Amino acid sequence: MDEVVGKEDYPPELINDFKKGLEKESEEFFSVFGSARPAFLYVQEYDWRWIYAVHPNIHGAVVLSQSNVGSRRVLLIANPAGAKLVSSRP
DSSP states (O other), X not given: OHHHHHTTTOOHHHHHHHHHHXXXXXXXXXXXXXXXXXXXXXXXXXXXXXXXXXXXXXXXXXXXXXXXXXXXXXXXXXXXXXXXXXXXXX
16 A cells, blocks of 8 residues: 555655554444354455455455446455355255
8 A cells, every 4th residue: 555655645644544544444344244243245346355455354254246337346245144144045
């Protein structure tokens, strides 16, 4: 992230504020996603890559399906409880 943002000459404090905010929000979201209750997430494939880079300890996240929506590739991701729920259905 620093390499890419550094090319734009943004002030370092702005970069740090953005990173802290992003980490805080993703931590809150993925604490819910990481619970024992089934949880699902639609996300663009491109966005999933950077989300995973920021929050790599999303243990057990499962890509249930992939599809194109217009020109964008979208993933349906589940936590382990969600994946188990889907696999138990006929």
